[in-house]
Amino acid sequence: MDRSEISGGEGGGRRYLDGQLLIAMPVMGDPRFERSVIYLCAHSAEGAMGIMVNRPAGSIDFPGLLVQLDIIKKADQIKLPENAESLKVLRGGPVETGRGFVLHSADFFIQDATLRIDDDICLTATVDILKAIAKGSGPRHAILALGYAGWAAGQLESEIQENGWLHCDADADLIFGSDVEEKYARALRKIGIDPGMLSNEAGHA
Template sequence: MSPEGKTSKPVRRKAAGFGDNSSGEGYLDGRLLIAMPVMGDPRFERSVIYMCAHSSEGAMGIIVNRPAGSIDFPGLLVQLDIIEKADQITLPENAETMQVLKGGPVDTGRGFVLHSSDFFIKDATLNIDEGICLTATVDILKAIAKGTGPKHAILALGYAGWAPGQLENEIQHNGWLHCDADPDLIFGDDVDDKYQRALRKIGIDLGMLSNEAGHA
């Protein structure tokens, strides 16, 4: 696993060559990583991670099934001075109910919004896969608060990062399975069920999964 703080910045697709390599064989952009039950790192135990970038330069993803505890989106908007406390009651419904997740152990003080592709900010939004984008600027939070943001979105605090070749090595050593992503697994509010649902997506029953099972 990537140690907390090891990667100070998220991997940027253009700078790291992801624009050329994202569709290359073996790369997992736009797919879900699923932690094997034998995952020894508590930061990633039973985690489902949406892969935002993956190439020979490394990898970056967002955990989509770990709530951020007592932090809620309206309260976060107040903390960031995007809205006044009194304005919380007038927020649009999707802002009131928007999930705040622990996206990973790196850069935990920074927010990353995974969202549907109906919202885009030039030079700020990364189009990851068909229908899924990533934006990490405060402008998207302001748009969501005003009701002009994406239809579907989750806010993640922090991200998961891997050095070149590290993720591939972990997969080879049965640390991870992977499967196709779908919007319901990414944006669904049934956070506690996402792990088992992701396993079922590739035909695996958690109760029958052997510790020696190979990767998908």
């Protein structure tokens, strides 16, 4: 998807939400997205793509993943730079779960591989960024997501109209912060909603 086709989106009175955070409402009927916070990487008339930023990938950690991918040897795990050791591996969404996507700060860029989403945040999905992080020459802030969330043309707009999602401006601390479990409540508070007021709505269609 060409970035020039989706940026802004003001033409024709439509407003696209790339670069924004989606916050799942408790009435969200899809358990895959329950209590999720999603950073929208692309949104256009053709559909949308985003990365969940608040779902840990379970037992997978970044050093172990580097070994699995033959980027480093097992014995070299202890030599990794601190930001590589602590890099969060998340479940980015239900589509292409075997593929890795790195959301990162804009201080790192690979020509023809990195998509600049806004002034502060980029997306890179090649193994080169993992190698750079392992060497200590990667971005200052990053998360690695396995898989992504995708919507067909008009699908996300429909879900928003049906009160499935709230949205707000992106917040680098929310995206890259280490307190993964707290991100949902923090995202709601960011737009002035008390998470406790919403919890009673869960399960009501």
